[in-house]
Amino acid sequence: MGRYPCCKVDEDLKKGPWTSEEDEKLMDYITKNGHTNWQLIPKKAGLNRCGKSCRLRWTNYLRPDIKRGEFSIEEEEIIINLHSLLGNKWSKIASHLPGRTDNEIKNLWNTHLKKKLLKSGIDPVTHQPITDPNLLLSLSNLMNPFESALRLQAELTEIAKIHIIQNIIQVLNTPPPTLIPSLQENNYPMQQCYNNIIAPYDQILTNELSPISNNLSDNMVVNSSILENNMINNVDNNSEYSSLPSLVPVTPENSVPFDQQIIDMINPSYYDDFYALEKILDDEANII
DNA sequence: AATCCGGTCAACCGCTCACGT
DNA sequence: TACGTGAGCGGTTGACCGGAT
Secondary structure, eight states: OOOOOSSOGGGOOOOSSOOHHHHHHHHHHHHHHOOSOTTTHHHHHTOSSOHHHHHHHIIIIIOTTOOOSOOOHHHHHHHHHHHHHHOSOHHHHHTTSTTOOHHHHHHHIIIIIHHHHHHTTBOTTTOSBOOOHHHHHHHHHTSOHHHHHHHHHHHHHHHHHHHHHHHHHHHHHSOOGGGHHHHTTOOSHHHHHIIIIIHHHHHHHHHHHHHHHTTOOTTOOOOHHHHHHHHHHTOOTTOOTTOOOOOOOSSTTTOOOOOHHHHHHSOGGGHHHHHHHHHHHHHHHHHO
């Protein structure tokens, strides 16, 4: 298997941009005969191109159902959501956007969306807030230097807080068995913290993920179409251009987003506890 | 007016996958 | 089962364009 020459090297086939005459020939042939074998098409259509080049020209440009023009905000949000779930699976992403090609989406991602996420402080690879100080530093260089220094410091403080919260969650989720009975009594500040802040958050996650986990196949692979549909349905049609879709975990079972949106979902009566905890963490982060 | 530079996008390259034999 | 081949995918390239210098 492996590599193969898609066209014979000595055939001296044309490369580069297509002329309108070539487009017309290919269009005419496929409209009349369809495309069953791409290797035969150039010869039959009278083109001095390789089959692969013809296929690409057809699928990315000549196809009648191609949607031309700028991407809408909704389309961009769908792409961002799907990318967080699927990664660089451009063809899979394109299958959710009728009339858009994988090449077009890939170009949009590399030229616009990646930068848009970076500017919003989101890592375009993981779709999580940027935690790499080097990346933050390079990002900050893109902005006003005076503003960026302050911003960078604030972001690093936030990151430290997030790390501490994640550690607390991890510890609370795996208590030693001997501690459990005593913790039930709610007398310990950390247990109160768990009961008031993290438990509701846990509940929300459980409720959100249960429809997905119910659809696990035998080999325990998440049913991606359900996830994908959830992502698409989450798009807010009224959102501003500057706003971004809610953060979504790359792998729901491994990563825990701790953004404001999740906090907003928790009963407001828990806010006081959360801010109390945040203040403690603020102090700890300042020490760090 | 000339040159440079960065952004965009069509097209190509190299690879893997799927399927037939 | 192994192999050959066509199709498709994702990364990269390079031509083109417009704005800045």
